[in-house]
Amino acid sequence: MPLSAAEQARYSRHLLLEQIGNAGQERLRAARVLVVGAGGLGSPAAMYLAAAGIGTLGLLDFDRVELSNLQRQLLFDSSQVGELKATVGRARLLALNPLIEVISHAVELTAANASELISPYDLVVDGSDRLAIRYLVNDSCVIFGKMLVSAAIHRFEGQAMSYVPGKGPCYRCLFPHAADDLVPNCAEAGVLGVLPGVMGTIQATEAIKLLLGIGEPLLGRLLTYDALEMRYREFGFARRTDCAVCGDKPSISRPGQDALSAAPVTALQLRDLLRQAAAEGEAGPLLIDVREPREFSVGHLHNARNIPLGELAQRLPELTGDRAVVFICRSGRRSAAAGSMALRAGMQHAANLEGGMLAWAETIDPQLTVAPG
């Protein structure tokens, strides 16, 4: 279908570019792009993609807007603190461009829903803030044959790369695996507010180029940006024939089939497990709370033991035995890292309480006090 008069007017500056023109703009209108994470990277990426006329834009984030987000996440404003990012983000994008469709996914991306969420899209922009999600997105894109534009940030530094099925290496070819306990995140390390603006805008640029098939995408090239030095660098990397997901003999053939991720268990599932064990007079799973002692002392689950994440590597030998271990923390992040660490060390059955004590307090025990992180 040719562009309408409203589209002709809105996208007129694109139509003047010979690399885009009417045909290219129609291609963007037909495109479906999923932005994973409506944070520092996802905000500018989604806004530029909406403005550019991507016909169907998905916005995936289960978080709510926090005051500390507003230093860099321009998709939101002060009146929206406490609101679901996917919901208010969608409204903002539609206000920017009512000619497109925006789908909000206010859910967490998991191994179980990755197929359903990612399959309908042509391209994924990864702006997630956890390595576990980063690998899940990468593996899903390889498995489902989707294009991917990935970026990550830390303090004053950014990294970006693109993946096109069958045409270059994937994120795992560069970093075969990494765990969240090894790499600090923005909440822990801080981040220059403008930095994700630069990197998210690079992601939007790459996404548009890939959808149009123009220019030279970041295939087999890692672009790094150092804001303090104001310097971009580029590093070449090749597809690994032994890559666990895109290699010649992949060991990962479905999302989440990464042996380094502890099994997620919801608060309701854990409550039922504990009830069942108590009813049958069994010990049930070992509950290991990996928060700091000051957080643990404010409130914790009955029978939970406190082993702070920083001490876990040395104290893993205490957890040998037949009992399954459920790692617990405030929000599920540190416990996921603990689970990965335990699995790497050879533990057979490690689980991670999804959403942590916050989820437990919300769904099981509203009287429980959860210490701030």
Add this chain to the structure above:
Amino acid sequence: MPLVVRIPGPLRSYTHGAGTVRATGHTLAEVLEDLDRQFPGIRFRFIDEQQRIRPHMRIFVNQDQACQLDHGLRDTDQVHVLCALSGG
């Protein structure tokens, strides 16, 4: 003449905040050893007990990836250590 080594942000606590340091050596292994002499403990963050580059760290010489520690170096080479970043 020592060559330039770029340190990723997450490991700059070892280099007193410096992003660029200098180290000497004819191979990557020698440069990393010199780096560890200057900044004790930093090598173990790049290299595991089996003397392999850790999978969340990558080392590039100029723009090309160096996968082996016996990779030869010239004085004019720049060594870049990169780390998987998680922030979004």
